[in-house]
Amino acid sequence: MSKKQVYILAIVAMAAATIVEALFAHPHHSNFWDVTPGFDILFGLVGCAALIIVAKIIVAPLIQKDEDYYEGGEDE
Amino acid sequence: MSLVMHPGLFLILVGAVAAIVPQSVRKFVLAAGPALAVAMFFTLPHEEDLLVIPFINDWSLHLLTIDSLSWFFNVFFLTLAFLGGVYSMHNPSWAEALASMTYAGATVCMVFAGDWISLIFFWELMAISSLYLIWANHTARSRRAGFRYLLIHMLGGNLLLAGIFFKVIAGDMMVGNIAETRDAAFWLMFLAVCINGVIPPLHAWVADAYPESTITGGAFMSGLTTKAAIYVLIRMFAGTDFLIVVGVIMAIYGAVFAIMENDMRRLLSYHIVSQLGFMVAGVGMGSALALDGAAAHAISNILQKSLLFMCCGAIMYATGIRKINQLGGLAKKMPWVLVFFLAAAFSISGVPLTNGFVCKTITIAAASELHLDWVYFGLSLASIGTFLSITLKMTYFIFIAKPDKEVEVGAIPKNMYWAMGISAFLNVIFGIVPAVLYQYLPFGSGAVYHPYTIDHVTQYIQVLVAAMIPFMLYLPHMKPHSVLSLDFDWFYRKPFASFVSGVSHVCCATRDALGKAWRELYELFGPMSANPMRFIGRFSGKDAPAQYDPEKYRAPIGESMLVDMTILLVLLFFFVII
Numbered sequence: 001m002s003k004k005q006v007y008i009l010a011i012v013a014m015a016a017a018t019i020v021e022a023l024f025a026h027p028h029h030s031n032f033w034d035v036t037p038g039f040d041i042l043f044g045l046v047g048c049a050a051l052i053i054v055a056k057i058i059v060a061p062l063i064q065k066d067e068d069y070y071e072g073g074e075d076e
Numbered sequence: 077m078s079l080v081m082h083p084g085l086f087l088i089l090v091g092a093v094a095a096i097v098p099q100s101v102r103k104f105v106l107a108a109g110p111a112l113a114v115a116m117f118f119t120l121p122h123e124e125d126l127l128v129i130p131f132i133n134d135w136s137l138h139l140l141t142i143d144s145l146s147w148f149f150n151v152f153f154l155t156l157a158f159l160g161g162v163y164s165m166h167n168p169s170w171a172e173a174l175a176s177m178t179y180a181g182a183t184v185c186m187v188f189a190g191d192w193i194s195l196i197f198f199w200e201l202m203a204i205s206s207l208y209l210i211w212a213n214h215t216a217r218s219r220r221a222g223f224r225y226l227l228i229h230m231l232g233g234n235l236l237l238a239g240i241f242f243k244v245i246a247g248d249m250m251v252g253n254i255a256e257t258r259d260a261a262f263w264l265m266f267l268a269v270c271i272n273g274v275i276p277p278l279h280a281w282v283a284d285a286y287p288e289s290t291i292t293g294g295a296f297m298s299g300l301t302t303k304a305a306i307y308v309l310i311r312m313f314a315g316t317d318f319l320i321v322v323g324v325i326m327a328i329y330g331a332v333f334a335i336m337e338n339d340m341r342r343l344l345s346y347h348i349v350s351q352l353g354f355m356v357a358g359v360g361m362g363s364a365l366a367l368d369g370a371a372a373h374a375i376s377n378i379l380q381k382s383l384l385f386m387c388c389g390a391i392m393y394a395t396g397i398r399k400i401n402q403l404g405g406l407a408k409k410m411p412w413v414l415v416f417f418l419a420a421a422f423s424i425s426g427v428p429l430t431n432g433f434v435c436k437t438i439t440i441a442a443a444s445e446l447h448l449d450w451v452y453f454g455l456s457l458a459s460i461g462t463f464l465s466i467t468l469k470m471t472y473f474i475f476i477a478k479p480d481k482e483v484e485v486g487a488i489p490k491n492m493y494w495a496m497g498i499s500a501f502l503n504v505i506f507g508i509v510p511a512v513l514y515q516y517l518p519f520g521s522g523a524v525y526h527p528y529t530i531d532h533v534t535q536y537i538q539v540l541v542a543a544m545i546p547f548m549l550y551l552p553h554m555k556p557h558s559v560l561s562l563d564f565d566w567f568y569r570k571p572f573a574s575f576v577s578g579v580s581h582v583c584c585a586t587r588d589a590l591g592k593a594w595r596e597l598y599e600l601f602g603p604m605s606a607n608p609m610r611f612i613g614r615f616s617g618k619d620a621p622a623q624y625d626p627e628k629y630r631a632p633i634g635e636s637m638l639v640d641m642t643i644l645l646v647l648l649f650f651f652v653i654i
Contacts, residue, residue, distance in 0.1 A: 003548060006544070006548065007545070007548070010541050010542075010544050010545060013537060013541045014537075014538055014541050014542060017534040017537040017538045017541070018534070018538065020530060020534050021530065021531060021534035021535070021538070024530045025529075025530040025531035025534060026529070026530070026531065027531050028441075028444070028529075028531070029444055031449065034444075034531070038538065040534075040535045040536075040538035040539045040542070041538045041539075041541075041542040042542075043453075043456065043539060043542075044460060044538060044539040044540065044541070044542025044543045045542045045543070045545060045546060047456070047457045047460045047539075047543070048460050048464055048542070048543035048545075048546040048547065049546040049549075049550070050457075051331065051332065051335060051457070051460060051461050051464060052335065052464070052546055052547070052550045052553060052554065054332060055332045055333075055335035055336050056335065056336065056550070056553045056554065057553065059332060059336065060336050060559075060561070063561050063562040063563075064336065064559040064560065064561050064562070065559065065560050065562055066559070066560065067558050067559060067560050069560050069562075070560075070569055070570075071220070
């Protein structure tokens with residue numbers, strides 16, 4: 001499966017879920033994130049991007065060291 | 077009722093039997109023993125205090141205190157003992173069989189313990205027996221990691237023991253909720269449970285020790301200690317409000333570290349931290365729905381995490397590789413492992429129709445119910461992290477991506493497939509028929525919570541599918557590298573280790589300096605005592621002889637006798653007169 005097909009499938013799935021949500025869902029709460037159809041798509045996109053940026057681009061360079069940082073040649 | 081009828085003690089007995097029988101019999105003992113323990117368990121009543129043994133004075137040991145909470149957890153600890161037993165049938169080591177069954181048995185006994193003394197006994201037994209599952213790897217790394225594991229768990233055990241001393245001195249013998257007390261005993265026990273419950277900054281042992289365990293040992297370890305700590309948290313600390321903040325921090329912290337990790341089982345260990353964050357937050361919220369959420373999440377995590385460890389163990393067994401960046405393209409070579417892995421990965425991410433969906437959503441729903449919006453968003457963010465690091469990252473880089481170097485795959489024993497298969501089935505069955513699980517939820521919210529509503533399902537589909545897009549956009553960044561992420565264990569592996577070696581250097585240097593000074597003194601005065609005349613001669617003006625002969629200077633014995641007798645007579649004289 002190519003990357004493009006995955007994107008298309010993802011968009012179709014999200015659109016279907018949003019339409020079903022808009023038409024049939026009865027949210028338990030009245031917060032705007034509960035009643036806005038498709039809000040969770042935004043949350044998924046932003047949340048996932050934020051996690052990747054924080055982990056791989058901000059935190060990783062600060063705390064990642066060489067693998068034999070503690071005891072070189074531990075495997076001996 | 078006899079002691080052997082206790083499923084936990086029976087498991088320990090199974091371990092002892094497995095250790096002494098030959099290998100051809102041992103594999104059947106490892107599968108049939110825990111199966112029998114599960115069967116025995118289901119004959120027990122749901123609510124009773126059986127097996128009360130007089131201990132000392134008027135105190136008794138309550139070895140089999142069954143209530144809805146301990147029953148619920150032990151169903152799954154025993155199931156894990158069975159799955160782990162089947163998974164390790166091929167393992168020829170008698171000592172590992174003994175350690176793993178004792179470990180599982182001790183966990184079951186700890187959960188069933190009704191009094192503090194039994195609790196601490198089995199708590200310590202869990203730590204000791206699981207230690208061997210790390211050391212059994214017989215590598216320098218596992219020896220060191222095991223030693224650190226031992227130290228941190230002995231610290232935890234001693235803290236718990238100290239807290240229990242306070243409780244027992246106050247005449248309180250039974251395990252119960254202590255969330256309201258906030259006294260010394262509370263804090264000591266809380267710290268002990270923080271260590272086993274991997275609450276940062278006391279969590280580093282899990283990512284340090286679990287990746288070094290044996291392949292079969294990992295299947296047990298991933299499910300037992302940490303989830304048993306959640307049981308103790310629910311039992312003793314339900315409603316401790318600050319745990320909500322701690323839980324949300326844990327959930328995100330573990331997720332961030334899992335995204336960075338390269339070692340398969342270390343990644344999963346960080347994931348334990350993240351998943352336990354949900355449960356800790358649930359314990360903090362303390363409502364019936366939240367506590368049921370924590371309990372349900374814990375039992376589904378026992379199944380998910382042990383299956384993930386089993387799959388990674390199978391990959392390590394077949395390829396000898398533990399790092400994600402050296403693997404790739406295994407989908408065609410190990411298709412069944414991929415199927416089982418996906419069952420666990422979907423379940424742990426909370427994909428509908430899996431255990432994860434019906435279990436972890438309870439905690440998030442409880443946060444909504446209590447209007448804790450930041451908890452709701454924090455835990456939902458951590459859910460995305462789970463999906464990202466396990467379902468997307470591990471599946472893609474281990475099974476789908478083209479490897480840098482072709483991976484050679486050997487055969488894995490059939491029993492491993494059986495264990496993974498049964499576990500995969502259990503990972504989805506409650507997702508399909510949640511009522512089976514929900515009727516046993518310990519705080520009774522199974523009747524009021526409904527997971528399969530349209531807004532829940534569409535919400536999860538939207539979040540999870542949307543999360544795939546940033547993953548694909550950042551794919552080059554997601555590729556793991558051969559690096560080490562520093563964590564809180566840095567403090568005891570670097571500065572504290574330097575401090576200890578500094579102190580021992582000072583001690584050694586002091587000892588050496590004292591020894592040297594003593595030697596110099598000896599060398600200074602030694603020659604004088606060898607020939608005192610050389611020393612005395614300086615004052616008397618006589619020349620010292622080259623060789624000192626004591627006989628030459630010794631007075632006749634009569635002279636000294638005369639002096640002695642004179643002194644004695646004088647003393648006697650004064651004694652009589654006065």
